[in-house]
Amino acid sequence: MFSYKRETMKIEASGRKMELIILRPKEASGPLPGLLWIHGGGYATGLASMVYVSRAVDLLETSGCVVVSPDYRRSGQAPYPAALEDCYAALVYMSEHGASLGIDPSLLMVGGESAGGGLAAALSLYARDKGGPDLKLQFPLYPMIDCEDTDSSRDNHGITWNTARNHAAWKLYLGELYGSDNVPAYASPSRASDLSGLPPCYTFVCTGEPFYDETVAYVSRLKAAGVDAEVDVYPGSVHAFDMVTPFTVTAKRARAVFREKASALYKEYVKSE
16 A cells, blocks of 8 residues: 655745645655645635645655645735745745755646645746746646636536635635736736746546636636646536545546546656656
8 A cells, every 4th residue: 555754844934934744655765756735725714734635645646756735824814925925935945945855856846726726827827937946747626716707607506616605715815906907817827818838737627616617718728828738527516526525436537537647747747857
């Protein structure tokens, strides 16, 4: 059975101490690729420890990378850009202190689910525009990236996520920017005008959940910008179905396909380096 080691540490981030959960294969040696995995929760809730039931563990198992999960500030503590700044601080720490983490700083990836997927997409843009750290792959799973209603998020009555919760979460995250025409792409990545130069992307989503349209549109625009990107679409209406309903046939299928396709991308863009 696959096993991994767990440790925690605290780093400086925006004048505070932020905890990181670090997972690494038990039998691994030498510097390994690093995956920054960002938890979901509508930017307002959630815990770094959600990493244990996330797809990050699948990639840890299949590819042998080191996973770092940051305890970023939620919007109830501080609105945008606090979460993005914290996640960027974690990424920079992985790049600058790779040796102490057992990470090869030239082989970094980012991913997350829901709002964590939104932060993964935002961080891909932010790191590109800041000139680094360089990211080899992004895995923004069913990401929360559009602060405006889409056809799938409008009048959605899903159990785990719906229109009312989406509006409330964006309002809390954006603060005074909510409803403005000046929401930056780093807050709502669907607003980015230029997606060129971003890392290759894999994601999945189900048909009836609020983030279906924005996920599919993001991947379509990545492709149009020349980025290697793919989305798998599954039937259903439960947001985060791979985590919320893990024993269903659809969830099992999505996890298996993620392991297969994420590992293939890893071999192409990371292991080959």
